Amino acid sequence: AQSVTQLGSHVSVSEGALVLLRCNYSSSVPPYLFWYVQYPNQGLQLLLKYTTGATLVKGINGFEAEFKKSETSFHLTKPSAHMSDAAEYFCAVSDYGGSQGNLIFGKGTKLSVKP
Amino acid sequence: NAGVMQNPRHLVRRRGQEARLRCSPMKGHSHVYWYRQLPEEGLKFMVYLQKENIIDESGMPKERFSAEFPKEGPSILRIQQVVRGDSAAYFCASSPQGLGQETQYFGPGTRLLVL
Numbered sequence: 001a002q003s004v005t006q007l008g009s010h011v012s013v014s015e016g017a018l019v020l021l022r023c024n025y026s027s028s029v030p031p032y033l034f035w036y037v038q039y040p041n042q043g044l045q046l047l048l049k050y051t052t053g054a055t056l057v058k059g060i061n062g063f064e065a066e067f068k069k070s071e072t073s074f075h076l077t078k079p080s081a082h083m084s085d086a087a088e089y090f091c092a093v094s095d096y097g098g099s100q101g102n103l104i105f106g107k108g109t110k111l112s113v114k115p
Numbered sequence: 116n117a118g119v120m121q122n123p124r125h126l127v128r129r130r131g132q133e134a135r136l137r138c139s140p141m142k143g144h145s146h147v148y149w150y151r152q153l154p155e156e157g158l159k160f161m162v163y164l165q166k167e168n169i170i171d172e173s174g175m176p177k178e179r180f181s182a183e184f185p186k187e188g189p190s191i192l193r194i195q196q197v198v199r200g201d202s203a204a205y206f207c208a209s210s211p212q213g214l215g216q217e218t219q220y221f222g223p224g225t226r227l228l229v230l
Contacts, residue, residue, distance in 0.1 A: 004157075009155075032215045032216045034218075036221075041224075041226075042223055042224075043119070043206060043221040043222050043223045043224050044158075044206065044208075044221040045221070046218050046219075046220075049216075049218065051216040052216075090157055090158065092158075094215035094216070095160070095215075102148055102160040102163050102171065102174070103148075103150075103158075103160065103219060104160070105150075105157035105158045105159070106157050107155075107156060107157040108156075108157050
């Protein structure tokens, strides 16, 4: 069965500092991987996704993630944090074992940005 | 606004009542997914539907929960005889073809509180 692990339920960085949110997955087949962001009391918005091809994926708001098959990781980074980045971030993988369409989510990482 | 719409945004029910949550997918999308988010947890898949068909309900509780996506009108998630443990945020997502690599677009969610 596929699963997603996000290390660190809370991450705090200073404004202007590097943001690194960790995501590891388990999958017996090449995965489709996603990062979503959720602001308080809102739905999820796609930041970026990996399907095939280039392993470094660029998304919205200056975020990017690198798919590393050997490490089964898909960590999310941003060179310089902004106050508006404070939100909860979810890593997800498509469920091949199920109907292929539904997503399996990690438990999320809440990002705080200090001024 | 051509995004995924959910209503109501907030719903309060007393134990034993019924809750009906509605989801209108994005225009042109015929695949709908329901997820539940419990406090401090990630999103958990519940059910995947196409028009007039339930494709995968492996994440649905066996009792009291049902879902439909009729030919006309929104998808509905129905919870009968609600209990306090049903209190959660329920999110609907839609995609064009139900493929694993597609982006799922999420609605703003319905926050259910059971008193």
